[in-house]
Amino acid sequence: MDALIGAAARALAAGDPLGALDRVALRDDAPALALRGIAMAQLGEFGRAKALLREAARGFGAKEAVARARCVVAEAEIAFASRDLGWPAKALDSAIATLYAHGDRVNAAHARYLTARRLLLTGRLDEAERRLAVFDARLLPPALRAAHELVVAGVALRRLRSQAARAALARAERAAREAGIPALSAEVESAARVLHKPAARVIAGGEQRLVLLDEVEKLFAEPPHRAQSTRRPLIIDACRYAISDANATVALASRPVLFTLARLLGEAWPADVPRDTLIAHAFRAKRADETHRARLRVEIGRLRAALGTLAGIDASSRGFALKPRHASDVVVLAPPADGEHAAVLAFLSDGEAWSSSALALVLGASQRTVQRALDSLAAAGKVQPVGDGRARRWMTPPAAGFATALLLPAPFPS
Incomplete structure (x- = not known):
C-alpha cells in the first residue's frame, strides 16, 4: 500500500x-x-x-x-x-x-x-x-x-x-x-x-391520546402476578393488525375485513355499532342493501370464531357490540398519524430514499399497490419522488414528529 x-x-x-x-x-x-x-x-x-x-x-x-x-x-x-x-x-x-x-x-x-x-x-x-x-x-x-x-x-x-x-x-x-x-x-x-416522539394513539372510552413507546410497552406488559391477569385490557392493535389480552393473541393481518370490524367495535365499546356503519367501513358501501347485511352476518360469525376466547360479539337491535371475556377494558392502539397509507409513510419518515420495490418487499404488498399509494401521497404533498425510471426513489422529510417503530414489520408481541 x-x-x-x-x-x-x-x-x-x-x-x-x-x-x-x-x-x-x-x-x-x-x-x-x-x-x-x-x-x-x-x-x-x-x-x-x-x-x-x-x-x-x-x-x-x-x-x-x-x-x-x-x-x-x-x-x-x-x-x-x-x-x-x-x-x-x-x-x-x-x-x-x-x-x-x-x-x-x-x-x-x-x-x-x-x-x-x-x-x-x-x-x-x-x-x-x-x-x-x-x-x-x-x-x-x-x-x-x-x-x-x-x-x-x-x-x-x-x-x-x-x-x-x-x-x-x-x-x-x-x-x-x-x-x-x-x-x-x-x-x-x-x-x-x-x-x-409519539409512537401511537390510544383510543378508549370515546377518547384518544398520543402515547410514547414506554407507555405502549406498559400496555402490553404482563401483570406481575397471575391473579392480576384481568387488569390487562383487550388490545386491538391497528399498527400490527392483531388482537390480544393477557392470555392469547389473534393475528388478523391477512383478514382486513375482520380486523376493520373488530376495530370499529373496539372504538365504540362498551356501546354497540349500527349495522349500516359497519357495512360502510368494512365493505365501503355507500348504501346498505340486503346482500350487504347478509355478508355482514357472515363476517361477524367469522370474527366470533377468530376471536375465540378473547371476546364475544352480541347482537343488538341496531347492530353489534364487543364483549371481552377476560379483560375488564378495551383499548384500540392506532398509528399516531392515521390514514389509508400510514404504513408507507412510516417507512418514508426515516428520511431515507426508498424505491417502490423495496417498500413492496418490506410491506409484503405488490409493487403496483405500493406505487398507487405513493402516487396518492405525492398528490397530497406528503412524499416526493427523486430521479426517473428504475433509479426513482421516494422520500419525505422526517418532520412529522412521530416515531414509527410500531408500524415497521415485526412479530406481534405475545
Whole structure:
C-alpha cells in the first residue's frame, strides 16, 4: 500500500471523504477506485459509488480475494443505505466467508452487521438477533461498535423493549463519540429521538391520546402476578393488525375485513355499532342493501370464531357490540398519524430514499399497490419522488414528529 492510498483510507475511516478524494481523485488503479467509491458513498452519491466499486472489484487480480470481498461489502452497505433491499444477500455471505478465511475479522464483522441491518429493515427480527449474537461487539472498532448498537436498538424498538433500546443507544453514543465521526454521532442522535416522539394513539372510552413507546410497552406488559391477569385490557392493535389480552393473541393481518370490524367495535365499546356503519367501513358501501347485511352476518360469525376466547360479539337491535371475556377494558392502539397509507409513510419518515420495490418487499404488498399509494401521497404533498425510471426513489422529510417503530414489520408481541 503506497502512502497516498494509506492516507486516503485513514481519511475515510475518520469520516473525511473530501480529504480522501484529494489524495486519490486522479488515480484509476483498483485500490484508488475502491476508495473513491467509498468516498462518493459517504457524500451521498450512491450511483457513482456503486459504479466505482464494481470497476475496482474487476481491477483486482485473482490473488486479491480480500480486496474484492471488501468491495462487495462496501457495495452492500451502499445498497442498504439507498434502500435497495433486493441486492443479492448471497454475495455478502460469500464475502463474509472470504474475509474470515483470510483473517480480516473487522471487515467480516462489519459485513455481519450489514446482514443484520437488512434483516431488521425487512422485519426478520429473530434472524437479525442471531446474526448479532455471534460476535462480541466490544472487540469492534468504535465506529463499527456504534453501528452494531444501532441495529441492537432497532431490534429492541421493534420488540417494544424501550429500556433495552435506550441502553443500546447510550452505548452507540459513547462509541460514536470515541470514533470522532460527526455523521455517525448525528445518526445516533436521530435514532435516540424516536424514544421521545409519539409512537401511537390510544383510543378508549370515546377518547384518544398520543402515547410514547414506554407507555405502549406498559400496555402490553404482563401483570406481575397471575391473579392480576384481568387488569390487562383487550388490545386491538391497528399498527400490527392483531388482537390480544393477557392470555392469547389473534393475528388478523391477512383478514382486513375482520380486523376493520373488530376495530370499529373496539372504538365504540362498551356501546354497540349500527349495522349500516359497519357495512360502510368494512365493505365501503355507500348504501346498505340486503346482500350487504347478509355478508355482514357472515363476517361477524367469522370474527366470533377468530376471536375465540378473547371476546364475544352480541347482537343488538341496531347492530353489534364487543364483549371481552377476560379483560375488564378495551383499548384500540392506532398509528399516531392515521390514514389509508400510514404504513408507507412510516417507512418514508426515516428520511431515507426508498424505491417502490423495496417498500413492496418490506410491506409484503405488490409493487403496483405500493406505487398507487405513493402516487396518492405525492398528490397530497406528503412524499416526493427523486430521479426517473428504475433509479426513482421516494422520500419525505422526517418532520412529522412521530416515531414509527410500531408500524415497521415485526412479530406481534405475545
